[in-house]
Amino acid sequence: MSKQLKTTNKSLIVVSALMVAVLLSVFSTSCYAPSGKLMTYFDYFGTISEIAYFDEIGSEEKALSDAIQSALDEIDQAISLSIDSSDISRFNRAPAGERLEISKHTFNILTMARSIYEKTRGAFNPAAAYLIDLWGFSPAPSPLIPAELRRSALSLPNKAALDVFSSNLLSFDSISVSQSEGKYYVTKPADEITFMDKTYSMMINVGGIGKGYAADICNAILADYNVTHCYSKIGVSSLSLGSNSSPSSTNNYWKVKLNSPRDGLDYVSVLSKNEGASTSGDYENYFMFEGKRYCHIINPDTGRPIESNLASVSVFGPSAAECDALSTALMVMGENGLSMLGPDYRDVKYILASVSDKIEIRTNFERNKIDIPSSVIIKNG
Amino acid sequence: MANNIETKPKIFKKADLIIYGALAAIILSLFIFFVFMVSSSSALENVYADVDGEEIFRYDFNAKVLIIRDDDFPKNIVEDDQTITIILYFEDEYNKITIHKSGSVYMEDANCSVSHDCTYMSIKKTSDTIICVPHKLHIYATKEISPTLG
Numbered sequence: 174m175s176k177q178l179k180t181t182n183k184s185l186i187v188v189s190a191l192m193v194a195v196l197l198s199v200f201s202t203s204c205y206a207p208s209g210k211l212m213t214y215f216d217y218f219g220t221i222s223e224i225a226y227f228d229e230i231g232s233e234e235k236a237l238s239d240a241i242q243s244a245l246d247e248i249d250q251a252i253s254l255s256i257d258s259s260d261i262s263r264f265n266r267a268p269a270g271e272r273l274e275i276s277k278h279t280f281n282i283l284t285m286a287r288s289i290y291e292k293t294r295g296a297f298n299p300a301a302a303y304l305i306d307l308w309g310f311s312p313a314p315s316p317l318i319p320a321e322l323r324r325s326a327l328s329l330p331n332k333a334a335l336d337v338f339s340s341n342l343l344s345f346d347s348i349s350v351s352q353s354e355g356k357y358y359v360t361k362p363a364d365e366i367t368f369m370d371k372t373y374s375m376m377i378n379v380g381g382i383g384k385g386y387a388a389d390i391c392n393a394i395l396a397d398y399n400v401t402h403c404y405s406k407i408g409v410s411s412l413s414l415g416s417n418s419s420p421s422s423t424n425n426y427w428k429v430k431l432n433s434p435r436d437g438l439d440y441v442s443v444l445s446k447n448e449g450a451s452t453s454g455d456y457e458n459y460f461m462f463e464g465k466r467y468c469h470i471i472n473p474d475t476g477r478p479i480e481s482n483l484a485s486v487s488v489f490g491p492s493a494a495e496c497d498a499l500s501t502a503l504m505v506m507g508e509n510g511l512s513m514l515g516p517d518y519r520d521v522k523y524i525l526a527s528v529s530d531k532i533e534i535r536t537n538f539e540r541n542k543i544d545i546p547s548s549v550i551i552k553n554g
Numbered sequence: 555m556a557n558n559i560e561t562k563p564k565i566f567k568k569a570d571l572i573i574y575g576a577l578a579a580i581i582l583s584l585f586i587f588f589v590f591m592v593s594s595s596s597a598l599e600n601v602y603a604d605v606d607g608e609e610i611f612r613y614d615f616n617a618k619v620l621i622i623r624d625d626d627f628p629k630n631i632v633e634d635d636q637t638i639t640i641i642l643y644f645e646d647e648y649n650k651i652t653i654h655k656s657g658s659v660y661m662e663d664a665n666c667s668v669s670h671d672c673t674y675m676s677i678k679k680t681s682d683t684i685i686c687v688p689h690k691l692h693i694y695a696t697k698e699i700s701p702t703l704g
Contacts, residue, residue, distance in 0.1 A: 432703065452704035
């Protein structure tokens with residue numbers, strides 16, 4: 174009888190200890206929030222920049238903040254269309270065939286943009302700047318384009334202008350970038366066209382890759398300060414991820430929540446670390462005209478806003494800059510673009526979303542790295 | 555005869571089972587609460603408004619309380635049963651924010667730029683944000699630092 178009592182007490186203690194352990198683990202994973210530092214900037218790229226890090230860097234905090242701010246400022250000064258002295262503004266004003274000295278950032282961005290232009294067969298094309306401007310989506314409308322040619326509240330862009338600029342000055346691979354003795358240069362293509370008594374040469378807009386590039390640079394600066402648990406986000410759609418220091422994370426992955434391409438609907442989240450990410454969608458910037466939706470992503474081939482069935486494309490890959498450009502290219506190419514991307518992007522992960530009554534997604538994420546609500550329909554990856 | 559019947563020893567006594575049952579019920583309820591309630595991203599608990607990184611106000615949807623964090627920032631507040639409308643002034647410009655106490659926030663109006671981008675934004679779940687870049691105004695629903703995209 175005494176032995177039986179002892180056995181019962183022992184099992185009670187063991188079971189109770191197990192239950193307490195379960196309780197503690199539930200509490201620790203639910204309540205733990207890693208303390209981090211979030212730096213927010215509003216002065217660059219016409220949007221918000223968020224740099225978050227979770228490693229202790231002691232007295233170097235101010236130096237890190239200054240280095241990040243300085244880099245964001247340099248990149249913005251180099252590529253912004255709203256800044257007259259930027260490399261891109263000078264390129265756009267320059268006569269055809271002129272060679273200009275540019276910053277290392279602009280050199281890097283143009284080199285990468287040219288490579289992706291070729292790999293996506295022109296679906297990502299920074300030279301579509303005239304078309305973006307005519308459709309009213311440029312952050313700084315060019316003085317070269319007469320206002321009456323642009324989209325207004327009462328009319329779509331001038332059709333003849335759209336036809337001209339969707340057939341000319343779009344060969345982005347004809348720009349030439351070079352470096353010599355520590356200096357960087359771009360040579361503007363010699364092509365010119367005349368339309369309505371005005372002469373036009375190539376105009377470019379690197380907004381489709383610049384924010385991703387800036388996110389990559391910010392994460393590289395964080396790495397210089399031995400910060401590995403971090404992320405840098407420029408605007409709402411360009412993200413460069415380090416790893417996650419939270420003990421509740423799975424293998425130091427970040428759980429990245431993706432915003433739904435249509436308001437109010439549940440959408441997916443994915444596990445990601447040490448890579449870049451970007452989303453392009455028809456919902457970010459668009460206008461309605463006579464009941465039809467026109468989004469800010471222009472198909473260079475047609476000169477018109479895309480009309481694919483895709484509402485958003487999210488891409489996770491080696492760098493935020495590449496993901497920025499690829500997400501735009503896939504929005505232009507549609508679902509068939511996946512087969513056209515080629516071997517360079519075989520490891521890129523994607524989520525393509527189309528919307529009817531419900532959201533339908535197509536993804537190549539491993540199922541244990543993506544959380545898909547039951548309301549979202551999964552098509553073949 | 556009855557006295558010779560051997561009864562098998564019970565592994566658990568009735569009192570033990572009651573304790574196990576109670577512990578299991580507590581664990582189950584805590585699990586449901588933390589996993590399904592706390593981690594839910596759909597229900598808004600708070601909303602915060604910062605200007606250039608400084609918190610101006612926050613609203614607690616559970617307590618239905620507006621907390622002003624910067625008394626000196628120029629603003630106008632009108633409250634009724636359903637909503638609180640807050641106008642933040644930036645010299646000659648403004649942002650008009652409406653908090654629906656049922657759990658959503660809208661930028662009703664602003665005169666900060668030509669396109670008034672922020673007036674297309676709203677907060678209905680914790681991952682949503684409203685950003686007015688010219689006024690460095692950031693309205694968001696969670697202090698948790700985690701990445702979102704799109």
